[in-house]
Amino acid sequence: MADVRRLALNLATLREQCGFGEAVALCARFGIHAVAPWVDQLQRFGLREAVRMLRDCGMEVTSYCRGGMFTASTAQERRQRIEDNRRRIEEAAMLGAGCLLLVCGGLPPQSRDLEGARHMVEDGIAAIIDDAAGAGVRLAIEPLHPMYAAEGSVVATLEQALDICDAFGPGAPIGVMVDVYHCWWDPGLERQIARAGRERLLGFQISDWLVPTRGRPFDRGMPGEGVIDIPRIRSRLEEAGYEGFHELEVLSAERWWRRDPVEVLRAAVERHALFC
């Protein structure tokens, strides 16, 4: 059984019901000690106010969502994205976030050049890695499920993400986010978790894959509602040295986003204890 003190809430789980302040207060009420906020949530609430509230609640920040999106049609757009990422790094530092999550970007509009897009990702990360190091912020590449390869991330597997990390050498402030929803199907998953090791494993996101799946856009389940063997993946992470939070992130347009936030958090706490 998972230790409930390890539960963190990715605030996208309540994004349709609550603003940042209400969501954090609710987490505190449920004894949750860590959250993962999104850029838009903090922009509406105010970054300084958010930092103060998190401190007052004794709330850690597991990950800041999100940077990345390095792929774009023109060099000018790509430079703009890099500037955006530099701002995200500063904000992540202010938040004391465990990592800045990178969703790397899909194919640029009208493009079929997957290899070119992958190079844009590598170049984009290379352009910000020193900023991250300077700010004391770790970058977490999140491979997305291959169904998002065109529109979300050309980085689709943990192996690919770790290959990018390795190019920066040991000690660079870069690693991976393991989201069970994106990675559960991968025959190489366990081998790559072991390869990543403690230093590269910057976060662990949990939700479930429903059957039948609607796939896209947002159709995730709470742990235990679907087919992912979350405890097994958690065990592999722990064997590799991971000691961080289990960040619950349930993006569910037609089910959990429509429910009362108290009901959602109650389910999150119960299901984390039972199914993670």
Add this chain to the structure above:
Amino acid sequence: MADVRRLALNLATLREQCGFGEAVALCARFGIHAVAPWVDQLQRFGLREAVRMLRDCGMEVTSYCRGGMFTASTAQERRQRIEDNRRRIEEAAMLGAGCLLLVCGGLPPQSRDLEGARHMVEDGIAAIIDDAAGAGVRLAIEPLHPMYAAEGSVVATLEQALDICDAFGPGAPIGVMVDVYHCWWDPGLERQIARAGRERLLGFQISDWLVPTRGRPFDRGMPGEGVIDIPRIRSRLEEAGYEGFHELEVLSAERWWRRDPVEVLRAAVERHALFC
């Protein structure tokens, strides 16, 4: 530009509009020299009649769709699936099919045991490989897109499919089907095509990944409508020694399945020439 004489039609492309006989006649009219029929289409038309018609039209069979589905909850069900596959092998032999396509099966109902399901696939193939050899039929494992891992195939990458092939040693009548829709996103795709080589490359299926994608159930595009660089993947196959057909398989519930079959075939021929 792709050679139109290499175009084959997977008859699922016309499954909502035509029965087997009408579809084959239409292909012949368009100068298409090879088709891939499905089990249900042949059961309705009659296998012997189908064999006769194919011979009379001078039509080759690229692949017979489909065997597999080795994963099931009980040993009795799994034995039944193996018997089904043995029948499919006999039918593939009668058709003179280039291969029997294997869609290996997803997780059994209520199961989260991905590793167990993968073993069922390996055991299932092991149970039929001698039948295939005896009948002179080659088995083509088709890795499905990871969005089908739970419900269609726990074999999700070409690497994984080739690992299964390798377990049977060189000369065994087993290889892979490369379907660009299922594989295009894979960072290991080109390396694995080269690894497969001529002997293991039993087929090449083409369609396109639309953006935005609806994902599931059936939302494929004609070549050129989406983001897959089909000529590049074709080139890698040819470099690896593949000389077979380009089997067009467009499963499109809301677009191509609703159009007149003549219009569909005209588009298939034109788009194959332009975008493959």
